[in-house]
Amino acid sequence: MSAAELGWSRDQMAARAAEDIPDGSYVNLGxxxxxxxxxxxxxxxxFIYHTENGLLGMGPPPAKEDEDPELxxxxxxxxxSVPGAAFFHHADSxxxxxxxxxDICVLGTMQVAANGDLANWSTGAPDAIPAVGGAMDLxxxxxxxxxxxxxxxxxxxxxLVERCSYPLTGQGxxxxxxxxxxxxxxxxxxxxxxxxxxxxTFEYLAERVxxxxxxx
Amino acid sequence: xxxxxxxxxxxAVSAIPDGAVVMIGGFGEAGSPIELIHALIDHGxxxxxxxxNNTGNGDVGLAALIRNGQVRKMICSYPRSSHSRVFPxxxxxxxxxxxxxxxxxxxxxxxxxxxxxxxFYTATAVxxxxxxxxxxxxxxxxxxxxxxxxxxxxxxxxxxxxDRLGNLIFNKTARNFSPLMCMAATTTIVQARxxxxxxxxxxxxxxxxxxxxxxxxxxxxxxxxxxxxxxxEVYP
Numbered sequence: 001m002s003a004a005e006l007g008w009s010r011d012q013m014a015a016r017a018a019e020d021i022p023d024g025s026y027v028n029l030g031x032x033x034x035x036x037x038x039x040x041x042x043x044x045x046x047f048i049y050h051t052e053n054g055l056l057g058m059g060p061p062p063a064k065e066d067e068d069p070e071l072x073x074x075x076x077x078x079x080x081s082v083p084g085a086a087f088f089h090h091a092d093s094x095x096x097x098x099x100x101x102x103d104i105c106v107l108g109t110m111q112v113a114a115n116g117d118l119a120n121w122s123t124g125a126p127d128a129i130p131a132v133g134g135a136m137d138l139x140x141x142x143x144x145x146x147x148x149x150x151x152x153x154x155x156x157x158x159x160l161v162e163r164c165s166y167p168l169t170g171q172g173x174x175x176x177x178x179x180x181x182x183x184x185x186x187x188x189x190x191x192x193x194x195x196x197x198x199x200x201t202f203e204y205l206a207e208r209v210x211x212x213x214x215x216x
Numbered sequence: 217x218x219x220x221x222x223x224x225x226x227x228a229v230s231a232i233p234d235g236a237v238v239m240i241g242g243f244g245e246a247g248s249p250i251e252l253i254h255a256l257i258d259h260g261x262x263x264x265x266x267x268x269n270n271t272g273n274g275d276v277g278l279a280a281l282i283r284n285g286q287v288r289k290m291i292c293s294y295p296r297s298s299h300s301r302v303f304p305x306x307x308x309x310x311x312x313x314x315x316x317x318x319x320x321x322x323x324x325x326x327x328x329x330x331x332x333x334x335x336f337y338t339a340t341a342v343x344x345x346x347x348x349x350x351x352x353x354x355x356x357x358x359x360x361x362x363x364x365x366x367x368x369x370x371x372x373x374x375x376x377x378x379d380r381l382g383n384l385i386f387n388k389t390a391r392n393f394s395p396l397m398c399m400a401a402t403t404t405i406v407q408a409r410x411x412x413x414x415x416x417x418x419x420x421x422x423x424x425x426x427x428x429x430x431x432x433x434x435x436x437x438x439x440x441x442x443x444x445x446x447x448x449e450v451y452p
Contacts, residue, residue, distance in 0.1 A: 052319065053243045054389045069245055069440050070390035076244040076297065087388055089395040089423070090243075091327040094320030098338065117343075124345075129304045130316050133294040136346065137320030140339040171343035 006204075007180040007197040013148050015040035017178040020146070021104055026050055028097070028138060030107040031075040033148045037106055050102055052134040054093050057085025074134065097134070098141040105142040107135070109149050111164040114190035114211040116174045118147065119166035132169075139170030148178045151208045158210035160184070160191060181205050189214060220382045220426070221411055222433045225255035228405045232261045232370050239326065239397040240268040240278060241373040244297065245441035247390035249374035249407050250277045252433075254451055256372065257281055263288045267326070267368060269319060269393060271295040271303035274445035280452070282306065289313035291366070293322050299445055318346060321363050323396060328365035330399025330428070335364050371401030374438065375424070378408035379415075382429030383422045391423065398428040407435040 008016060014036035021027060021037070023045040029035050038060070041047055049058040051073040058073060059080035066080065073079045081087075096102055109120040118139055121132045139145055149159050160177065176194070177184045182205050183194040192214040193202065206213045222228040229252060232238065238256070242248030257280055266287045272279030279302040281287060295303050295314060306312040317325065318340050328336055337360035341347050351362040373394040376387040384406060386394060398404045411434045444451075 051389075053246070054392050068388060069442055070247065071388040072244060072246050073389075076246075081388070087386075087391055089391050090319070090323035090393045091396050094323050098320055098324075098340065122345075127308060129296045129307060130314070131294045131296045132316060132318050132346065134319035136318040136344060137340045140342065141320070168344045 006199055009180075011036060011040070013178050013180060016183060017106055017146055017148055018042060020176065021045070021047060025103040026056070026096075026101065028052065028102050028105040028142060030105070032108045034106040034108055035075075050093075050096060051079070052093050052097065052138070054088050054090060055079075055081060055085060056088070056096070057082045059085070094134070094137055097137050100141060100143055102142045104144045104146060105138045106146045106148060107138070109147050109159060111159055111161050111166050112147050112149070112174050112177055113161055113164045114186070115163075116172040116186040117164050118145070118169045118174050119164040121169050122167050124167045135169045139173040144175050145173045146176050146178065147174050151179045151181050151205070158208055160209045160211060162211040181208065184213075187214070192216065219380045220430060220432050221380050222431050225251055225407070225433050225435070226258060228252070228431045228433050229255045229259050229372075231403070232256060232259060234261050235263045236261060236369040237265040237267070239368040239371040239393075239401055240266055241371070241392065241394035241397050243269050243389065243392040245273065246388075247374050247386070247392050247394055248277050248441055249372045250439045250441060251435045252372040252374070252405060252407050253277045253281055257284050257286070257452055260286070262286050265289045265291065267291040267366065267397075269293050269322065270297060271300055273297060273299035273441055275302070275450040276439075276444045277441055277451075279303070280450070282312065287312060289315065291315040291317060291322070293317055293319035316346065323393060325363055325366040326393065326396040326400045329367035330396060333365050335362050337362055366400060368397070368401040369403065371397040371404040373397055373404060373406045375406055375408050377410045377412055377417060378406055378429070378432045379412050379417055379426070380432070381414050382406070382426030382432055383414075383417050384408070384424040384429060385417060385421060386423055395424045398424045403430045404428060405431040405433070407433050407438065409436055409438065410434065
């Protein structure tokens with residue numbers, strides 16, 4: 001196996017995260033790899049998906065004949081609603097988030113720090129158009145924040161760091177990180193390994209985390 | 217007799233003056249009142265402060281209003297998307313002001329504005345660049361930021377069905393910010409796919425009670441932003 005193939009695929013990362021979501025959870029999925037979690041719900045469990053633009057009970061992309069441009073998710077993709085779904089306005093939707101009613105939010109990230117700080121909305125570049133959406137509300141309000149991310153950026157820079165250099169989305173908000181190489185918890189003492197992907201060693205992982213890494 | 221219906225879009229927006237604060241419903245294209253926005257472009261009011269979650273797409277609707285130089289300042293949570301070109305260009309040239317607000321804070325500020333609440337505290341954005349300049353206060357051991365209620369002179373909103381009293385129901389995720397904006401604006405102008413007689417809407421199902429609405433115009437077959445963009449349409 002070459003280094004490029006070592007570890008979990010995007011689907012496997014999503015499936016591994018889904019394993020850690022309890023039956024009956026109200027779940028908000030971020031854009032990108034987190035969206036894949038919905039395809040890997042473990043047998044016997046029911047999750048209800050919240051999308052912050054006003055739908056609880058979001059279903060998969062609709063059949064062509066059922067598409068409605070007024071039925072979309074927070075990423076502005078066409079979606080469906082499941083039987084038992086509810087629509088509501090934005091203040092109710094964010095009351096679900098800010099009031100602590102959503103159990104788990106799964107997000108992608110640019111950086112996550114050993115103290116649980118998350119940076120996933122802006123690189124802070126001077127010419128960037130700042131755009132935050134609902135990310136800061138989600139991390140401040142949802143009880144458990146999971147992150148799914150590869151350990152390294154396309155340029156090979158570690159995304160798991162001692163302190164975020166990008167502007168923060170929230171402070172000390174992340175509980176668990178599902179990466180391509182391992183599942184890692186944020187603890188009071190920093191990053192702690194939970195589980196290695198097949199073929200990955202602790203040393204291989206530790207070289208790709210830019211902060212101290214504790215053994216399980 | 218109370219009758220809030222108008223027959224013309226132009227008539228409905230004619231009272232919007234230069235410098236007005238205008239809330240515009242919609243999340244992306246879902247719920248975007250394109251016909252009302254185009255009427256506002258025709259009307260020509262300038263120096264507007266526009267409040268919407270985004271900044272429009274393509275060269276129609278909100279993006280066209282911005283490109284037409286009518287918006288001095290945008291208050292929004294997410295000013296970029298795959299088809300938004302107009303706002304980023306003007307912003308980089310320093311020709312439009314941006315107040316970036318987290319989406320839930322934006323919704324709650326509008327709700328508060330409509331409910332007569334001048335300010336509230338939220339944990340959102342604590343420890344981030346968006347906390348700068350805001351009062352922080354601790355409650356029960358956690359830090360919160362003080363955020364101000366947001367109100368407007370006008371709101372432009374799209375709904376599914378209305379009656380002459382201004383009672384409204386919406387379609388699916390096209391509801392989004394619209395019921396809040398109806399509350400927060402002095403004058404709310406609604407475009408409805410259908411206007412029915414009072415009593416035809418079940419009182420148990422009404423989402424926005426008519427007290428929050430001043431004007432209703434029937435637009436039976438509203439344009440869809442994604443279709444206009446796919447066709448390369450430019451307004452005006």
